[in-house]
Amino acid sequence: MRATTIHAPGDIRVSEVPDPTITAPTDAVIKVTAGCVCGSDLWGYRGENDITPGNTIGHECVGVVEEVGSAVTSFRPGDFVIVPFDHCDNTCPHCAAGAHAGCENLGFTVSGQAEYALVTQAEGSLVKTDGQPDASLIPSLLTLSDVMATGWHAAVAAGVRKGGTAVVVGDGAVGLCGVLAAHVMGAEKVVAMSRHEPRQAIARQFGATHVVAERGDEGTAAIMEITGGVGADSVLECVGTGQAIDTAFAIARPGSTVGFVGVPHGVELPVRRMFQKNIGLAGGMAPVRKYLPELLQLVLDGTIDPGLVFDATLPLDEVAEAYRRMDQREAIKVLIQP
Amino acid sequence: MRATTIHAPGDIRVSEVPDPTITAPTDAVIKVTAGCVCGSDLWGYRGENDITPGNTIGHECVGVVEEVGSAVTSFRPGDFVIVPFDHCDNTCPHCAAGAHAGCENLGFTVSGQAEYALVTQAEGSLVKTDGQPDASLIPSLLTLSDVMATGWHAAVAAGVRKGGTAVVVGDGAVGLCGVLAAHVMGAEKVVAMSRHEPRQAIARQFGATHVVAERGDEGTAAIMEITGGVGADSVLECVGTGQAIDTAFAIARPGSTVGFVGVPHGVELPVRRMFQKNIGLAGGMAPVRKYLPELLQLVLDGTIDPGLVFDATLPLDEVAEAYRRMDQREAIKVLIQP
Incomplete structure (x- = not known):
């Protein structure tokens, strides 16, 4: 063949x-x-x-x-x-x-x-x-x-719930499907972190209520503003790089869970932050x-x-x-x- | 004063x-x-x-x-x-x-x-x-x-449930309290990993149904035998060292959650194993x-x-x-x- x-x-x-x-x-x-x-x-x-x-x-x-x-x-x-x-x-x-x-x-x-x-x-x-x-x-x-099952898994692992705020790190196909999943599961605010216009457009079609184009500290600041300084109820990490993981744990509110589905590459989990803020990690291969x-x-x-x-x-x-x-x-x- | x-x-x-x-x-x-x-x-x-x-x-x-x-x-x-x-x-x-x-x-x-x-x-x-x-x-x-609140937190974070198998890594006061918590929460099998006789005795008083004295690969093998090769439904990590974390993730069944309450020291989380086996981490400061x-x-x-x-x-x-x-x-x- x-x-x-x-x-x-x-x-x-x-x-x-x-x-x-x-x-x-x-x-x-x-x-x-x-x-x-x-x-x-x-x-x-x-x-x-x-x-x-x-x-x-x-x-x-x-x-x-x-x-x-x-x-x-x-x-x-x-x-x-x-x-x-x-x-x-x-x-x-x-x-x-x-x-x-x-x-x-x-x-x-x-x-x-x-x-x-x-x-x-x-x-x-x-x-x-x-x-x-x-x-x-x-x-x-x-x-x-x-990808749709994987984005869904991120949302399940992150504990997306009706009325909550879900932030999706990553605007690849999985991240966009994560946006769709969070929307279907009833999150009130669904934030897509994306700086690519065509991907932003699909994110909005999939139910994103907010798009954050900034990365790093500026991206974190934008999420904190959207969440009234509290942080996200659920974070869907759909990339797998160290930077994406760092962002995910920076924006997750204390006591929440980061759902991760990006195959980890060069990732060192911030174990002390996870401990101090009680931010869990769940997910993996869908x-x-x-x-x-x-x-x-x-x-x-x-x-x-x-x-x-x-x-x-x-x-x-x-x-x-x-x-x-x-x-x-x-x-x-x-x-x-x- | x-x-x-x-x-x-x-x-x-x-x-x-x-x-x-x-x-x-x-x-x-x-x-x-x-x-x-x-x-x-x-x-x-x-x-x-x-x-x-x-x-x-x-x-x-x-x-x-x-x-x-x-x-x-x-x-x-x-x-x-x-x-x-x-x-x-x-x-x-x-x-x-x-x-x-x-x-x-x-x-x-x-x-x-x-x-x-x-x-x-x-x-x-x-x-x-x-x-x-x-x-x-x-x-x-x-x-x-x-310590009792911290052991309880480990059990909550690890999702201890009625009828399940909970394994407690660490036989300090927190670990012993974790045994007690898992018992109160109705775990059917509560396994204390301990090689110190006085601590084993308290673990049994607190409801441990099994005591595993082995560590490392032998300890993992013992847990696998107790769980019929499946791994533990819930693992309570009550130490905070790299070895304890490694043991916790080695014995946790796919899809389960390690509840961690030991202040992490020299810990590198096994992110690829966590991803491949969908083993989550939750908990932290109680x-x-x-x-x-x-x-x-x-x-x-x-x-x-x-x-x-x-x-x-x-x-x-x-x-x-x-x-x-x-x-x-x-x-x-x-x-x-x-």
Whole structure:
């Protein structure tokens, strides 16, 4: 099949690789309808994460079941499915407790930007639609494989509540989905920290009541003004850098919780501030499967339209251009059509 | 008055210092009935925290109101009161949200091992008993000024719940109180990690169902065996060292929360493990005033007897010996009588 592969920082190609095949009874092979590039793919692209040259890349996709293993009974070829980036059995003690990202049989999508993708725990991970969805729904459904579920997880972890103030640090696709999540959960003030006009616009479409363009101490001062000097009831940290973490803990009110979903890079948590101010940290890799049924319903009934985070669509052959645009912040998120 | 002062690591003296006086309308002066030495006092004693030579030391006490400022209306001279180590106004937005340790008017007891102590926010901080308590109750009431409230906070922060498994890292007075808290809150399994026989005995009196004497990898293995390989539902970190934090995150199950109340020293939080396993961190300096009414009731009705953590009582003149015994782990906690 044709698949996106990474060979060195900045070196993204479309290569011919073996089709994924069923090797375990829990497997399924998905024919990818749409994939996309994730902010976390850029860590390797930028040389900030080690890569294995020649490996496929891409962990977000939706598609149609091509083939299933013998233990997969709820899905059959032809089903349209959302593929959580993190695969889980949905039965182990961790899944049963809602911590699907800690599943004893955890797996990951590794060829989401390709013609086919393998799901290692298909029965526990996949969620299907009734029939084939309208093409207009594909972008929003695609976000459910990662970024919308991840933004939702940030809001859950941060304890967003009706009437409270939620601040979202990070204006990538996950941060924007965090804004949407906080809005849907009923936060009265939803603050997007963003200095990029197109992203600010989507944040407002998603329910942001305030936009703060400043960073660092000025950003903190702006949040303190919005919150009457108290600090935010909930902070959603959707970046993963040391600066974003520092901002998150600077603006969180005493006794609150920072919900973090940005894969941490070079982060040193401010443990003394956390202790002195009783500011907790929760979150991590999103338990996508846990939220999927609820989020799918919200998409299908038109409550949320997270697909707006896609501001470009490119064919698989141009995936390198998709990476370039996202790396340069010329695009928020690029949908890839195999 | 006579007060405990610290002059250098290991150099604890009883000195004549000026009596505390009312300088703000929110102040009260307390004649100390009983004070004690806290594990956190040992940081300075051991040279691991900077000290100001000649300063008074000691933040835990109970006593009788001697004098109050003009804004203090609920207390009068003669009232027996419990003095939270952290003083708060109990009215600011942070107190109103239950985060009393983040009070906008935060203060601290600084001469708890002395004849008199000053409370800077008396109205918001103090809780009194009906009349003078029986002498037998003094030790338990004294624990409410810090260690029992702090152990309780660890359990609350860790989300201890009925039927769950709670593991307490640390067998100091706070850790033992954490065991008691987890037991009262209905945890089915309460595991004390302790290798000191006298502390193990108190842990069992306080409701520990299991004692794990091993540390490091062996300790983790023991907890995994007790929890059927899943990890603890709640972990109470009551030490504050890097090793204790590492143990706490090693034994916490995915999706759970480590409640931490040990003042962090040399701690680097394992942010990647926290992210990958969705293990949160909550807690910090205890909002003592928040819990005081409930804990006082539990002491008065005989449900809890946290005063058992005191295994020695010394007169103020022998406070240096109290520090020596606690430093050498010859005593768990020493009550000081002025």
